[in-house]
Amino acid sequence: MIVIGLTGSIGMGKSTTARLFAEEGVPVHDADATVHALYSGAAAPLVEAAFPGVTRDGVVDRKELGTRVIGKPEALAKLEGIVHPLVRAAEAEFLAARRAGGAGAVVLDIPLLFESGRVGDVDLVAVVSAGAEEQRRRVLERPGMTEETFRAVLARQTPDAEKRARADVVIDTSRGVEAAREQVRALLAGLNDRPKD
Numbered sequence: 001m002i003v004i005g006l007t008g009s010i011g012m013g014k015s016t017t018a019r020l021f022a023e024e025g026v027p028v029h030d031a032d033a034t035v036h037a038l039y040s041g042a043a044a045p046l047v048e049a050a051f052p053g054v055t056r057d058g059v060v061d062r063k064e065l066g067t068r069v070i071g072k073p074e075a076l077a078k079l080e081g082i083v084h085p086l087v088r089a090a091e092a093e094f095l096a097a098r099r100a101g102g103a104g105a106v107v108l109d110i111p112l113l114f115e116s117g118r119v120g121d122v123d124l125v126a127v128v129s130a131g132a133e134e135q136r137r138r139v140l141e142r143p144g145m146t147e148e149t150f151r152a153v154l155a156r157q158t159p160d161a162e163k164r165a166r167a168d169v170v171i172d173t174s175r176g177v178e179a180a181r182e183q184v185r186a187l188l189a190g191l192n193d194r195p196k197d
């Protein structure tokens, strides 16, 4: 089974590209979605203990949590210390199940693949990119997003140019969804030419 690590900086099109893999029949594990699920389950009491007042009815309020950690490296590191081990455990469970099910390839969608030193956990690194201008346009279009928050998130992420340089494959999402779909198909077709392990 080939484990594809899908990553990319904020707004570069990771979630959209993950959906394209899923549409080709490739099982996808989404770290962001896992985090979101954990915030209404196992992680909620731990996060509340570390950041009192961020849960409502036992569920983490992400907007409130964001105001406590974005742009505050120490607080964010504390949050990551709680969340990342739980995400890795969920990924391990997903991989074991898909291996047992005989999947040929799977995708781990990991926003912080480089930042959290996860490159060695995957067989192939796919980076989504769209260029800085398009990224800025997409991100600032989001409700509630400010220039300051965008900068703070970017400051915590490995630069796009470095991600592209370290990628096995770059998926360009600046030319529309169908163009990205073609790139995903080409990547998957290319896997058949790789030596099996």
Ligand SMILES: CC(C)(COP(=O)(O)OP(=O)(O)OC[C@H]1O[C@@H](n2cnc3c(N)ncnc32)[C@H](O)[C@@H]1O)[C@@H](O)C(=O)NCCC(=O)NCCS
Pocket (backbone or CB within 6 Å): 009, 010, 011, 031, 032, 035, 062, 063, 065, 066, 069, 070, 076, 079, 080, 083, 084, 087, 110, 111, 112, 153, 156, 157
């Ligand atoms: C700060 C939080 C509460 C903000 O939630 P919100 O719903 O507003 O944003 P969302 O989760 O969709 O994140 C948007 C984007 O921000 C970036 N981002 C999120 N967490 C981080 C981080 N720890 N470091 C750098 N960038 C990050 C990613 O590009 C992500 O896709 C949330 O991002 C969070 O809980 N982050 C800590 C957990 C984490 O590290 N998640 C990243 C993947 S495991």
Ligand SMILES: Nc1ncnc2c1ncn2[C@@H]1O[C@H](COP(=O)(O)OP(=O)(O)OP(=O)(O)O)[C@@H](O)[C@H]1O
Pocket (backbone or CB within 6 Å): 008, 009, 010, 011, 012, 013, 014, 015, 016, 017, 032, 111, 138, 172, 173, 174, 175, 176, 177, 178, 180
């Ligand atoms: N191939 C594409 N063609 C055109 N638009 C795209 C493409 N991929 C993504 N987009 C658009 O870019 C925006 C961001 O995409 P998406 O949510 O997939 O990014 P992301 O990298 O997962 O973001 P984040 O890291 O912030 O969660 C969305 O508005 C989406 O519609």
